[in-house]
Amino acid sequence: MEGTIIKGIGGFYYVKINNDIIECKARGKFRSKGLVPMVGDNVIISIKNDQGAIEDICKRKNQLIRPAVSNVSQAFVVFALKNPEINLELLNKFLLQCEMKNIKSIVCFNKIDLEENFINHEAVKMVESAGYEYVFLNAKKGIGLDKIKDKFKGNVTVFCGPSGVGKSTILNKFVGTELMETGDISEKLKRGKHTTRHSELIEISGGFLVDTPGFSTIELSIKSKESLKEFFPEFFKYDSQCKFNGCMHYKEPGCRIKQALDEGEINNNRYDFYIKTLEEIIKGGKDKW
Numbered sequence: 001m002e003g004t005i006i007k008g009i010g011g012f013y014y015v016k017i018n019n020d021i022i023e024c025k026a027r028g029k030f031r032s033k034g035l036v037p038m039v040g041d042n043v044i045i046s047i048k049n050d051q052g053a054i055e056d057i058c059k060r061k062n063q064l065i066r067p068a069v070s071n072v073s074q075a076f077v078v079f080a081l082k083n084p085e086i087n088l089e090l091l092n093k094f095l096l097q098c099e100m101k102n103i104k105s106i107v108c109f110n111k112i113d114l115e116e117n118f119i120n121h122e123a124v125k126m127v128e129s130a131g132y133e134y135v136f137l138n139a140k141k142g143i144g145l146d147k148i149k150d151k152f153k154g155n156v157t158v159f160c161g162p163s164g165v166g167k168s169t170i171l172n173k174f175v176g177t178e179l180m181e182t183g184d185i186s187e188k189l190k191r192g193k194h195t196t197r198h199s200e201l202i203e204i205s206g207g208f209l210v211d212t213p214g215f216s217t218i219e220l221s222i223k224s225k226e227s228l229k230e231f232f233p234e235f236f237k238y239d240s241q242c243k244f245n246g247c248m249h250y251k252e253p254g255c256r257i258k259q260a261l262d263e264g265e266i267n268n269n270r271y272d273f274y275i276k277t278l279e280e281i282i283k284g285g286k287d288k289w
């Protein structure tokens with residue numbers, strides 16, 4: 001039987017199969033291979049005397065470290081239009097991280113109540129120009145959340161973004177309890193900040209939601225400077241149109257991407273971020289921000 005690990009506690013894994021949740025132990029053979037089952041894994045299990053056993057782990061599509069979840073298909077990248085101000089570079093880092101992990105990203109611009117002219121915000125123009133989906137939210141009032149809910153079906157979804165933007169507020173609305181501490185509460189309960197919580201998958205609208213926000217720290221794991229451009233989807237339509245094969249859209253003459261930049265087809269902030277990241281890779285040794 002095949003199912004999905006939705007929770008792991010003290011050596012037990014809880015595997016969801018259709019409408020059942022089966023408590024399973026992992027077989028010893030995983031340990032010897034250095035493979036540990038994780039939340040999100042699709043697994044083959046057997047059941048004997050009411051005790052489930054994980055027999056095999058299906059190949060992972062991807063793997064996040066914080067939270068430790070595999071097979072994430074979709075990320076809502078949350079930023080607040082104000083309080084805190086959007087850091088465009090950081091937003092691009094989140095988008096790049098999702099591309100590298102093969103996760104579809106949808107940007108959530110939260111706190112629209114604090115920014116009158118939010119539609120013309122620099123960040124919105126940038127995200128639009130790069131071709132990413134985005135939604136506007138007022139999480140506190142629950143405005144726009146239905147647009148997110150529609151997208152859960154068939155996905156394993158994670159929320160990510162910097163501190164204070166409203167991730168816990170949004171998750172609370174979906175999970176329906178005060179499971180996630182919001183900023184207001186954690187002020188009062190400082191010691192709660194260090195309690196380790198294991199992530200769980202929660203079934204919502206025909207999909208799974210990771211119940212803790214993901215990667216506020218970002219790992220950059222690009223194998224070569226040549227592959228960076230593959231993670232900028234707005235470059236794709238100019239594929240093979242540069243003068244030189246293998247053009248890195250950097251200092252090469254006859255670059256179609258730089259032409260598109262001059263013509264305003266490619267967003268300045270996106271290109272600047274691409275070059276900055278490329279230079280960091282060229283300088284070498286940088287595998288973390």
Ligand SMILES: Nc1nc2c(ncn2[C@@H]2O[C@H](COP(=O)(O)OP(=O)(O)OP(=O)(O)O)[C@@H](O)[C@H]2O)c(=O)[nH]1
Nearest residue numbers: 111138139140162163164165166167168169182183
């Ligand atoms: N004005 C306004 N405030 C909001 C909105 N959504 C959330 N907030 C407030 O923003 C603050 C931070 O929200 P959180 O949900 O704790 O943010 P977070 O992203 O979980 O932050 P970390 O846990 O530090 O990563 C809280 O005081 C929320 O009440 C919104 O749409 N408008």
Ligand SMILES: [Mg+2]
Nearest residue numbers: 167168181182
């Ligand atoms: Mg939070």
Ligand SMILES: [Zn+2]
Nearest residue numbers: 242247249255
């Ligand atoms: Zn080029």
